Amino acid sequence: MKTDTVGTDMWCPECRLMTCCKAVSPAELDYLNPRNQRLVSSKDTDLQWFRRGRICQRCNHKFLTCEIQECYLSELLELREANEHMTELLTKADDAQRELLAAFHKLNEALSELQTIG
Numbered sequence: 182m183k184t185d186t187v188g189t190d191m192w193c194p195e196c197r198l199m200t201c202c203k204a205v206s207p208a209e210l211d212y213l214n215p216r217n218q219r220l221v222s223s224k225d226t227d228l229q230w231f232r233r234g235r236i237c238q239r240c241n242h243k244f245l246t247c248e249i250q251e252c253y254l255s256e257l258l259e260l261r262e263a264n265e266h267m268t269e270l271l272t273k274a275d276d277a278q279r280e281l282l283a284a285f286h287k288l289n290e291a292l293s294e295l296q297t298i299g
């Protein structure tokens with residue numbers, strides 16, 4: 182949505198608000214390297230995107246956005262969800278391993294007691 186200031190209303194990562202951000206060439210962002218607007222992943226050549234520099238008109242924060250086919254964003258969201266699920270599973274496996282080690286330790290202690298009795 183256009184506003185009376187120059188730019189487009191979008192999420193500013195610094196303000197953490199929807200606010201007016203001006204589009205500029207990525208070359209205007211000092212930290213940016215490479216400065217190209219059109220990039221292709223060297224590993225996954227189907228991943229191609231167009232970058233835009235942005236300057237928040239509220240806080241002057243400079244950041245970078247990219248345009249990419251929406252299916253790749255969907256893939257990212259699915260992968261994040263899968264990663265979250267895997268992290269939960271790994272945490273459960275870690276907890277189970279700790280419980281198993283504790284039970285094994287108790288079993289060893291009980292066996293030692295039995296050996297001293299017998």
Ligand SMILES: [Zn+2]
Binds near residue numbers: 196237240
């Ligand atoms: Zn801002």
